[in-house]
Amino acid sequence: AEMVMEGINPVLVESAARDNGAPxxxxxxxxxxxxxTAYHNGQQLKADTEARGEKWVDSAASILMDRMVNEFDRKGKVYGGGYYEYPEGGKKYIWPxxxxxxxPDGYKEIPYQDIKDRLLFSQSLEAVRAMQDGVVINVGDGNIGSIMGIGFPAQTGGVYQAINAYGLRAFVERSRELAERxxxxxxxxQLLMDRAERNELFM
Known part of the structure; x- marks a missing residue:
């Protein structure tokens, strides 16, 4: 979502995800x-958060979803079109x-490897934060849940195993590079940095 709003070519975002192994x-x-559906789920989450007295901060995903549904009336495939057009009898293509x-002035160009890494790293880093906050306790459950629930590339072994395979210290360094950009x-x-320092895998 964030990359679409930044003006990065959505065709490259989709291609990068498939190259990462996503179906x-x-x-x-x-x-x-x-x-x-995603928009209404997000609105419910916002209402629940505010009902607990907590502050809600709109993410890039929620802002994009709001514009797609309310400004552009692009609600998804079942409604006739969303991010894609679905011509009858033809191949789907990205909505112009x-x-x-x-x-409007042309797509923003960034390295293709950055697009691939942003897709994977964002989910793995979020998973580490969830573990740090005590939301996720079991690494195995987190790995399986990420594959079955959010479509994380199966061949990686899941969000935590992807970090192990990349190398914890290398993952930290690459994360910092992405953060700078x-x-x-x-x-x-902090949990990831501590584990990297001890070379303690997510097991």
């Missing part, structure tokens, strides 16, 4: 679920309105 790109996956909305969401959590 489909993230935009195609959301189209199948439907933007409308994305370029008009987010990259693309923001604090890629800053490695």
């Amino acid at each position: 489909v790109g993230p935009l195609a996956a959301i189209d199948e679920i439907s933007q409308a 309105g994305l370029k008009q909305a987010f990259a 693309y923001g604090s969401d890629f800053e490695p959590p």
Whole structure:
């Protein structure tokens, strides 16, 4: 979502996800679920958060979802189109309105490897934060849940195993590189840095 809003070519985002081993790109996956469903789920999460007296901060994903549903009326495949157009009897293709909305002066170019890594690292780093906060306790459950639940590439073994395979210290260094270029969401959590220092795998 963030890369689409930055004006990066969505075709490259989808291609990078498949090259990472995902069965489909993230935009195609959301189209199948439907933007409308994801949007309403997000609104419920916002309401629940505020009901607990906690502050809600809109993410890039929630902002994009709001625009897709309410501004562009692009609610997903079942509604006739979302991030993709679905011509009858033809092959789906990225909705041209994305370029008009987010990259009217041309797509922003970043290294293709950065696109691939941003997709994987964002999910693995979020999983480490969840473990750090006590939301996830069991590594195995987190790995399986990431594959079955959010479509994390199966051949990686899951969000935590992907870090092990990359090498903890190398993962920390690459995270810092991504944070310098693309923001604090890629800053490695303390738990990851501590484990990297001890070379303690997620097991």
